[in-house]
Amino acid sequence: MTDNVTPYVGSAAGNRGYMRRFLNLEPINLLWALLFLVLIVLVVGPIGFLIKVSFQEGGNGSFTLDNYLEAYGRWRYLQALINSCLLGACTALLCVIFAVPMAWAVSRTNMPAKWFAWASVLGAFILPPYLTSIGWILIAGPNSGWLNEGWRWLTGAETPLFNIYSFFGIVLMIALNAFPFIFLFTKAGLDMISTEMEEAAAILGSPTWYTSLKITLPLVWPSILGGIIIVFLESIALFGVPAILGIPARINLVTTQLFQFFGYPFKMEVAAAYAMPLLLITISLIWVQRLLLNRKGFVTQTGKGGERRELDIGKWKWVLLAWCGFVGALAMYLPGYTMVVASFSEAWGKGMSASNLTLANYYDVLFVSRLTQEAIVNSFYFAGVAACGALTIALCVAYVVTRKLVPFANVLAFLCMAPFVIPGIVLAIGFYAAYAPPPLGLYGTSAIIIVAFIARFLPISYGTAAAGMRSINPEMEEAVRVLGGGRLTAIRYVVAPLLKKTLFAGFLLVFIPATRELSAAIFLVGPSSRVMSVLIFDMTEEGRFEAVAAIGCIILVTTTFFVWLGFKLVGRDFMMRTNH
Amino acid sequence: MHYTRLAAAVLGAFVATGASAQTSTDELYEKAKAEGEVTWYVAQFTTSIAEDIGQDFTNAYPGVNVNVIRATGQVVYSRLAQDLRNGVAQADVFSGSDQTHLISLKEEGNLLQFSxxxxxxxxxxxxxxxPDGYWYTTSANPTVMAYNTDLVTAEEAPTNWTGLVDPKWKGKVAMSHPGFSGSTGSWAVLMRRLYGDEFFEQLEANDPLIGRSLSDPPNTLVAGERAIGIGTLATVTRLKNAGNPIEIIYPEDGAKLTLSGTAIPANAPHPNAAQLFVNYLLSERASDLMVTYGLQPMRPEVAPPPGAKAIDEINLASPTQDELINGVQPVIELWRRVFGA
Known part of the structure; x- marks a missing residue:
């Protein structure tokens, strides 16, 4: 249909077609060029420079391989790589243990109060991992955490029950934040299979647990594996938890090692070389994941055609419900509650009592300290601008791509999705290498952070925008054009109003994570462009957990508000429609 | 890079000749008001103290605001080094906690000479x-030991640095990381001289909790997370005076004292406000304020803080400048090798 109206498509046009294209330049062609340029700046530039500086000598810029020799020439640095991979694997395993029973319970069984599981998942999304860690330091500090104090008091033991400053502590913190990925993937997989096979097994006398293990689980295995890959990648690219827990525990990870290269003596070139495995692992695993999820090998996974019946699992439903609550408590309620209490305390070590109650932390953070005031304003300002920017670019590209207005539009789509395979911290190093030094000299400015945020969250925006655009039939715009309106009129009066919901969802989906982003910000902030996440990280080094908790609670409250707003205006599932 | 440094040096020389003729404070204030602000890279004081000092400066000199950029010694210097490398002038005043940084900045011609x-x-x-007027002492904050008085009695408490490596404190020691904290770097140089490389191996075996800043361990002690540890005299004194269960230990083998200077980068965007601010840091008014935080006064007119010994009563041990220049980076490397991170 489109092809009949738009003269710009149709490959048969040949040479004369190209000529005509140049003569009748519609604004849309300029837009294409502009978008292409913008995406070069956002995506190609940083990665190009990242690779380039990794082969350059610091200072004079001549070609060298020394950066690679230095980055991989010490056992400690290699150890960090191994530690990170191990961390990713353990975290993924723990996430499976957390999330697969939950997903199975919600999708297949007659477990009551399924919203309970959803609440846990949502809670994990709301609390960023570095805040979960801070809450847990107060819970499970080896000597002072109330969990360990209680344990000692109960048992008279010398050793703590659980030391948060440990490898397992880091694994647990990341898993508590990342298990929703596996939950969503597994649930999506389970929702696609009909129950007929399970019923067949039941008729043949197989007990429920045996059927679930031997029939259901293998069917959703590709989905679980897809989730595992995402969790693995999230874990190895995370900065906050390794820095807050790993440095005191003396566990070196790739991201904290990168941070060290960005310290003194400053070795950005070595950092670039050292970031390569992170980039390569991510690209190849995402590729594997796509293969897994696109494989249509199972005839059973053919949409929702089959009959689905909830399994009656008897008393076990209560066990599963308790499990959902337990995971939620670990992920959200316990650390959240502890943080709220600490934020109202004079000294977190003193415990809860009237004499320890104070509003001073909030007063300091909100009204006295210029640092925190600035950081709060910056966080929302950067996130807002980045969300609008990413959305604008994504919408333009989605429009051009779905309406097939120009040739090679898919290149734009590809560039929009490319940051998905670039870990945030690697992207930040790329931005630093490309735009911090002269001639652009964006070092330490707000601009470099905003632009990096746009690039980081562009795939999310594009996913939302493209989905929204596909849902609008082009016939409506064509009607406008038949009646003599230009394309811009069609966009203004037809497309934009129809996309309102998409626009809003797209904004929030970037805005919320951008207000708390740490990995992409840590190398890019300057004196006047600090954000809350970085400030929290800086403040943990002075052990001022009460003030940190107060800022944490501000993040918590605002995030909850925006998520609520999203539910209200966009729909219940807007956070869960991850396009991973 | 070389070009930038050269330019900075030339610029510095120009500004220096201009400023070396002593400008009166009033004149400076007028020029500073026109500049309106001063950006302070600081490691010597904790965030809240630095902000209070900045606020007090603005109260004394309305119209000149202070942007506080606080980080640990190594981190704040790395930031300044990145500024210089990128040819960006952001810092007006630099108060690091590792002398060697000041020395190399001076040698590279990146500091302003002023009086x-x-x-x-x-x-x-x-x-x-x-003596050359490239920086002035703004902090003399000895590194001492401390213990939590709820967990440890005065008799049990260790009396010198080797207490940190005594196996009886295994799992109960709070430390900070020389790779981040400047003062911890010079402390580690001293320990290496006094007790050799084994000291760090024994310390590692004691499983300490390692913060990034030297202000972290005393807070860890107050929270009851660890029983003994290191810290700056000022932080421990302040926490003690506020009624927290913490007591100072003046190590018999000598508290570590390294002076910390404040300098002005040659490319400071607000050189007059910067000079006014450094002059304020050296004033009686600033000393009065610092004492309330347990810090040592820079001025003779101001009495040392209560609850702590005066500097001249403390048995001090200090690494020399040469030891620091040649020793800080190697000891950080040693630390990372021994501790694995």
Whole structure:
């Protein structure tokens, strides 16, 4: 249909077609060029420079391989790589243990109060991992955490029950934040299979647990594996938890090692070389994941055609419900509650009592300290601008791509999705290498952070925008054009109003994570462009957990508000429609 | 890179000749008001103290605001080094906690030579830290030990640094990381001289909790997370005076004292406000304020803080400048090798 109206498509046009294209330049062609340029700046530039500086000598810029020799020439640095991979694997395993029973319970069984599981998942999304860690330091500090104090008091033991400053502590913190990925993937997989096979097994006398293990689980295995890959990648690219827990525990990870290269003596070139495995692992695993999820090998996974019946699992439903609550408590309620209490305390070590109650932390953070005031304003300002920017670019590209207005539009789509395979911290190093030094000299400015945020969250925006655009039939715009309106009129009066919901969802989906982003910000902030996440990280080094908790609670409250707003205006599932 | 440094050096020389003729404070204030602000890279004081000092400066000199950029010694220097490398001028005043940074900045021609009115009015031991006028002593904060009085009695408490590596404190020691904290770096240089590389191996075996800043361990002690640890005299004194269960240990083998200077980068965007601010840091008013935080006063007119010994009563041990220049980076490397991170 489109092809009949738009003269710009149709490959048969040949040479004369190209000529005509140049003569009748519609604004849309300029837009294409502009978008292409913008995406070069956002995506190609940083990665190009990242690779380039990794082969350059610091200072004079001549070609060298020394950066690679230095980055991989010490056992400690290699150890960090191994530690990170191990961390990713353990975290993924723990996430499976957390999330697969939950997903199975919600999708297949007659477990009551399924919203309970959803609440846990949502809670994990709301609390960023570095805040979960801070809450847990107060819970499970080896000597002072109330969990360990209680344990000692109960048992008279010398050793703590659980030391948060440990490898397992880091694994647990990341898993508590990342298990929703596996939950969503597994649930999506389970929702696609009909129950007929399970019923067949039941008729043949197989007990429920045996059927679930031997029939259901293998069917959703590709989905679980897809989730595992995402969790693995999230874990190895995370900065906050390794820095807050790993440095005191003396566990070196790739991201904290990168941070060290960005310290003194400053070795950005070595950092670039050292970031390569992170980039390569991510690209190849995402590729594997796509293969897994696109494989249509199972005839059973053919949409929702089959009959689905909830399994009656008897008393076990209560066990599963308790499990959902337990995971939620670990992920959200316990650390959240502890943080709220600490934020109202004079000294977190003193415990809860009237004499320890104070509003001073909030007063300091909100009204006295210029640092925190600035950081709060910056966080929302950067996130807002980045969300609008990413959305604008994504919408333009989605429009051009779905309406097939120009040739090679898919290149734009590809560039929009490319940051998905670039870990945030690697992207930040790329931005630093490309735009911090002269001639652009964006070092330490707000601009470099905003632009990096746009690039980081562009795939999310594009996913939302493209989905929204596909849902609008082009016939409506064509009607406008038949009646003599230009394309811009069609966009203004037809497309934009129809996309309102998409626009809003797209904004929030970037805005919320951008207000708390740490990995992409840590190398890019300057004196006047600090954000809350970085400030929290800086403040943990002075052990001022009460003030940190107060800022944490501000993040918590605002995030909850925006998520609520999203539910209200966009729909219940807007956070869960991850396009991973 | 070389070009930038050269330019900075030339610029510095120009500004220096301009400023070396002592400008009166009033004149400086007028020019500073036109500049409106001063950006302070600081490691010597904790965030809240630095902000309070900045606020007090603005109260004293309305119209000149202070942007506080606080980080640990190594981190704040790395930031300044990145600024210089990128040819960006952001820092007006640099208060690091590792002397060697000041020395290399001076040698590379990146510092402004200046002579604030209050420069010659400091206490005696702080006067001749830098005879050429590239920086002035703004902090003399000894590194001491401390213990939590709820968990440890005065008799049990260790009396010198080797207590940190005594196996009886295994799992109960709070430390900070020389790779981040400047003062911890010079402390580690001293420990290496006194007790050799084995000291770090024994310390590692004691499983300490390692913060990034030297302000972290005392807070860890107050929270009851660890029983003994290191810290700056000022932080421990302040926490103690606020009624927290913490007591100072003056190690018999000598508290570590390294003076910390404040300098002005040659490319400071607000050089007049910067000079006014450094002059304020050296004033009686600033010393009065610092004492309330347990810090040592820079001025002889101001009495040392209560609850702590005065500097001249403390048995001190200090690494020399040469030891620091040649020792800090290697000891950080040693630390990372021994501790694995």
């Amino acid at each position: 604030p009115e209050n420069g010659p009015k400091l206490r005696k031991p702080y006067l001749d830290f830098e």
